[in-house]
Amino acid sequence: MLKIGDFSKLSRISIRMLRHYDEIGLLEPRSTDRMTGYRYYSEDQLPMACRITSLKEMGFGLAVIGEIFKKYDDPGELAKFLEIKQSEVLAEMKETSRRMRLLESAIERLRKDETSMNYNVILKTIPERTVASVRMVLSAYNQEGMLWNYLMTETADQNFQFAENCLSLAIFHDEGFQDSEIDVEIQASVKGTYKDTEHVKFKTVPPVEIASSIYKGSYDQITEVNHAVANWVNDNGYEFNGAMFCIYHVSPAQTQNPEELVTEVCYPVKLKS
Template sequence: MFQIGEFSRLANVSIRSLRHYDKIGLLVPEKINIETNYRYYSAKQLQTINKIQKLKEIGLGLSVINEILSSGSDVKTIQSHFAIRELELQEELETITQQRLLLESSLAVLKENSAKWNYHIIKKEIPKRFVASVRDTIPTFASEGLLWERLYGEIIPQQAQFAKEPFSMAIFHDEVYRDADVDVEVQVSLKTAAYDSRNGVAFKEAPEVSVASVIINGSYEQMTAVTEAVAVWLENHEYQLNGPMFNIYHVSIATEPNPENWVTEACFPIKEENHEV
């Protein structure tokens, strides 16, 4: 018989684990001295502990291992749990494979971005202008097209005349980020606002606004990198945000299906930084 420390060394298993196995009934000492509470293990129990360790190595939980040992290591019981574990490993392998592919693609994008996306940010004034506008809460940002359909569905029958520089823009009014039920307004610039506002479409004068402007060539997946660059620019030039951010669409999906050819001007309204804050 071996005391728990001796058995621990022979089995290459910590005393803490042996005590836990005893507590859950997985490996109970052969004998416990009632007076000293010393635990004693037999040489035969080394076979059991070795089975436990081997089953743990293939990823079986202690409850499953206990079930296998309780069955007398019945072959059908073992085969059943091994088959389940094989399916689990296959799912884990598929997950790891997907993560590896995502890692590779993300690395490629990062390398491409560092070489391709070098943003030039400027301060500029968006002048006063007459606009046709529709503002509403839409399910997601991808639903913006619904607003454009409503807008053009009203201005075309009224034969509204576009301005020389017909800004087409989307303004994002939510004060905090939302990924659903977003407050968005779309506008297009006109020569005059002398049209009938109806069906949620308003004709009005939009005020002049100072912005930090950056041109984005390509798809909108760059917006994260754009906002990072603008945030650094704002701090370096001592400006603060001053209203909702908006996009001016110079070339968009409305006229160009290929995202690589889109040209978007991201605009961040600004004011001089308040140094008292």
């Protein structure tokens, strides 16, 4: 029989951890002296200690290791545990790789332009949602307010409700900047079912993955923000996948002070094939 200190040296597991294993029933000593409380282990418990260490190094938690030991003699069941952990590790590797790309591109942009981090870009998915939509061709960008007016006036008698965490946004369907004949669509997330009107259409919008940047202040900054998002997309292995749009977190309907506006510039994206 081995004292806990000797077993600790042979197994390369600390005394503190061996006591913890005993407390949770993962690796109990072969015997315990009732008078002194000393724990004694057997040499044939060393392989079990080695298995625990090996599984921990693979990333398994102690609770899962306990479950694994219940089925350790069944190779098929053991393989299932290992395959699940393998999938988790692969997902972690993918996420780590993504973070490395983000860091590398951010460092590279800073080397080229010290102001590039003024507009931080993130990747996220906007989930499926039901929206009230108005789409028209306008003669100028500053006429967008007309679309919002149609939205509110034509639906006034329906008493429709905005969704929680409502997204109010404008989608610019043209490929580039237009001096006139601008194809603009506005959307507001709603909950419930409503009837279409002359200009307002209710529809379900599928989820979309976007690269976006939120900024505070006047719309004069939007060109710089567009450049920041475009650079991020190019630097991180993505490509554009749809019409650019802006989410109005704080809009002119809520404040007359341009410095209080909060806008999110969004570009649908997908990984380059």
